Amino acid sequence: MTLAARTVSAHPSEGLQLPLAGWPSDPDWLAVARRGAAAWVTANGFPSAKHEDWRYTRIDPALAIPFATDTDTGRRTATGGSWPDVSLRDLLGPGLGGIRLVVVDGHFAPELSDHGYLPSGARLDSLHDALAVAPHRLEPLWSWHSNGYPHALRALSDALATDGILIDLPTEAVVDDPIEIVLLTVPGRAPHWSHPRIVVLAGAGSKATVVETHLGVPGQPSVTNALTQVVVDDGAQVAHYVIQDENLDSFHFSSLDAHLGHSSRFSSRLLAVGGRIGRHEVHTVLHGENAEVELHGLFLTGSGQHHDNAILVDHAALGCRSHQIYKGVIDGDGHGVFNGHIVVRPGAVGTDAHQTNKNLLLSDRAEVDTRPRLEIFADDVACTHGAAVGQLDPDALFYLRSRGVPHQEARALLVSGFVQEVLDCFADGPIRQYAERLVAAHLEPIMSAGRRGTDSASDSDSDSARDVSASRSRGGTAK
Amino acid sequence: MLLIDDLHASIGDTEILSGLSLEVAAGEVHAVMGPNGSGKSTLAHVLAGRDPYQVTAGRVLYDGADLLAMTPEERAAAGVFLGFQHPVEIPGVANMYFLRTALNALRRARGLDEVGPVEFLAIAEEKRRLVEMDRMLMDRPVNDGFSGGEKKRNEILQMLLFEPRLAILDETDSGLDIDALRVVAAGVSSLRSPDTAAILITHHQRLLDHLVPDRVHVLAGGRIVRSGGPELAAELEAHGYAGFDTRCSRELPAPIGSGR
Numbered sequence: 001m002t003l004a005a006r007t008v009s010a011h012p013s014e015g016l017q018l019p020l021a022g023w024p025s026d027p028d029w030l031a032v033a034r035r036g037a038a039a040w041v042t043a044n045g046f047p048s049a050k051h052e053d054w055r056y057t058r059i060d061p062a063l064a065i066p067f068a069t070d071t072d073t074g075r076r077t078a079t080g081g082s083w084p085d086v087s088l089r090d091l092l093g094p095g096l097g098g099i100r101l102v103v104v105d106g107h108f109a110p111e112l113s114d115h116g117y118l119p120s121g122a123r124l125d126s127l128h129d130a131l132a133v134a135p136h137r138l139e140p141l142w143s144w145h146s147n148g149y150p151h152a153l154r155a156l157s158d159a160l161a162t163d164g165i166l167i168d169l170p171t172e173a174v175v176d177d178p179i180e181i182v183l184l185t186v187p188g189r190a191p192h193w194s195h196p197r198i199v200v201l202a203g204a205g206s207k208a209t210v211v212e213t214h215l216g217v218p219g220q221p222s223v224t225n226a227l228t229q230v231v232v233d234d235g236a237q238v239a240h241y242v243i244q245d246e247n248l249d250s251f252h253f254s255s256l257d258a259h260l261g262h263s264s265r266f267s268s269r270l271l272a273v274g275g276r277i278g279r280h281e282v283h284t285v286l287h288g289e290n291a292e293v294e295l296h297g298l299f300l301t302g303s304g305q306h307h308d309n310a311i312l313v314d315h316a317a318l319g320c321r322s323h324q325i326y327k328g329v330i331d332g333d334g335h336g337v338f339n340g341h342i343v344v345r346p347g348a349v350g351t352d353a354h355q356t357n358k359n360l361l362l363s364d365r366a367e368v369d370t371r372p373r374l375e376i377f378a379d380d381v382a383c384t385h386g387a388a389v390g391q392l393d394p395d396a397l398f399y400l401r402s403r404g405v406p407h408q409e410a411r412a413l414l415v416s417g418f419v420q421e422v423l424d425c426f427a428d429g430p431i432r433q434y435a436e437r438l439v440a441a442h443l444e445p446i447m448s449a450g451r452r453g454t455d456s457a458s459d460s461d462s463d464s465a466r467d468v469s470a471s472r473s474r475g476g477t478a479k
Numbered sequence: 480m481l482l483i484d485d486l487h488a489s490i491g492d493t494e495i496l497s498g499l500s501l502e503v504a505a506g507e508v509h510a511v512m513g514p515n516g517s518g519k520s521t522l523a524h525v526l527a528g529r530d531p532y533q534v535t536a537g538r539v540l541y542d543g544a545d546l547l548a549m550t551p552e553e554r555a556a557a558g559v560f561l562g563f564q565h566p567v568e569i570p571g572v573a574n575m576y577f578l579r580t581a582l583n584a585l586r587r588a589r590g591l592d593e594v595g596p597v598e599f600l601a602i603a604e605e606k607r608r609l610v611e612m613d614r615m616l617m618d619r620p621v622n623d624g625f626s627g628g629e630k631k632r633n634e635i636l637q638m639l640l641f642e643p644r645l646a647i648l649d650e651t652d653s654g655l656d657i658d659a660l661r662v663v664a665a666g667v668s669s670l671r672s673p674d675t676a677a678i679l680i681t682h683h684q685r686l687l688d689h690l691v692p693d694r695v696h697v698l699a700g701g702r703i704v705r706s707g708g709p710e711l712a713a714e715l716e717a718h719g720y721a722g723f724d725t726r727c728s729r730e731l732p733a734p735i736g737s738g739r
Contacts, residue, residue, distance in 0.1 A: 394530065399567040402527050403581035403637065404555035404588060415581060417571030417620070 027135045033142040034070040037158035046152045055277050055367050056337045057308040062223045062251040065191045073183045081113045096430040098177025104184045105161045106194030127197055130166040141199055141229050153253050155193050157227040164197035169206040171298040178209040187220035202236040211238040216247035226254040234261040246274035250266035255281040262288030269426055270297035271435050272307050279308035286320040295324035300442045303332025311340040319350040327422050328359040338370040355385040360418050415443055456457035480505045480676050486537035488525050495521040497701035504674040510687055511680045513698035519680045523649035527561035528554055556588030558644030562651045566630040568668040569621035577621045585641055606639045610662050627657040635666040646677040652686035664689030684716040
């Protein structure tokens, strides 16, 4: 079926059928929060190109896919579920060596998961069970946007998310091995949305690494609206990874919200290669003094793909540091977006904030929009931002070829050199290896596409590292 | 080995080489000297296959084959090596990895087995010692943050590693201190054999004090205007390029009010 055949109303919220009844097991506060969130969506509608933060990303095709599915009526288990267990295991591949939790269509699948050692007092649970057993731990997470949501997808998670994962680490708990969460989207009877939600509560002085891998089974469009909330308490350290490898028909929207306490450290690393339309938001609030955040992202956007990266770093306390590097490699008629925003609030004296976005266009049809933004309301701060859009350096390409490296291999070498800076920030070991394998697999078709001769123009293009600020760029700039 | 016959080359509408002819036999080292803008670097780049240069007339035969019909990588595989005047920096690609990738590409093209990482380590270390290059530079990105002298040592290291039959060194000696100059001269000397040849493109006689060429040519206005033995280099050093036809082939704009 084609999505285009479905009609999308001019006002996307018009006629929106949200399952507003809630769930019998919901505690009262949750039922209230769900109704409030659904009402917000009905009142405000979905983001369109008129919304500053959504100028380049269309949500309409995803809205053609219904919210209500059989998964909404309750979580499926292995016994009652309809997914073929065995082939899903194959799809998961080898783990990262630690705990692995699998979420299928937004619902925790214990039979596919591998539990491991956890420090005493640490809780690792499905969100569904946690809502029943320890609702007090989750209640604050549903009120982060009580003053209004940034957009409807964020509200939809509050309205519709019923399952996912809770990682609850007590004070000083240290988990050495990465906690891997695999979020799978599988074809159902019809295309559908899922709203997986991951909550990480890192107690004071605790330490953990969380890796979210989003995988899709090819064959059917689906919509993932994932929300991850991380509370990094005083002195805690959380490293968070998102590997987005959804199927190429699907829509992937994910939000990562992190609140950082005093002297805490948080890092977010993104590798996006999949999906038809993918948007990954990172929203970090540094509200404790001396907190530090690192954001690194790499998106490989091929033909027919669209990757949007929306970032907000909110410096709200004294002496915090933030450092971000995002890189995009865009090929064919792919479209990349970087929308990075740093706010330094009044009183956030001594802030040290840096932001860089660099993009490599491999074809003359590839497009990228990059908008680094900096708003400073405090004195005595060190802030920099910058963006660049370029093509493969023709001098470097010739240098390699003059050394006998064949044209395509030379291109591949230069692209791998370009992405290396971001991959170097991924932790040594299984995480880095996994990311590098994925990058290599996705660069291979990009390189063989170039072999068919689309890049003869870029060979002679001297415009290889043009600095731009808040601009729209297209490959194959006129000479 | 190399026969350049009435070579004309342009960039855009500007002709830079205007009927250049030069013959280099196996076993010989030739020096091509000339003032700035005479076409020295263009000659090097045309021989290596750099893109923006258009050959409008003439031919270049390498071992009897049409060199100009070959891609840059085919020329490298056939044994042509260009030492760059300005070696390119390649961020994110470790020097060691680049050197092994290039060597193995050349070996594949030449029908030889690839060299594994461990075996390569020993080969690279031997060459590195010969050019007296800091070991740290092997693990850094290619030429990234290298000093001028370190970049040139890296060029000579590559020349020794890739074992070309025809080495063309484009101003490899420029900006080098005496130690680096000695390394460059020793590198070229070590490649000298009855089966190999080298073209040293240079502005100064300095390198030729360490490395005596078989022939010296003066390039001016896009052509070889004079050829001679090693003594010609000394003469140029004493008297400069004055007296040669150094007309620049670039069309300079006429001065304002010249009435043209």
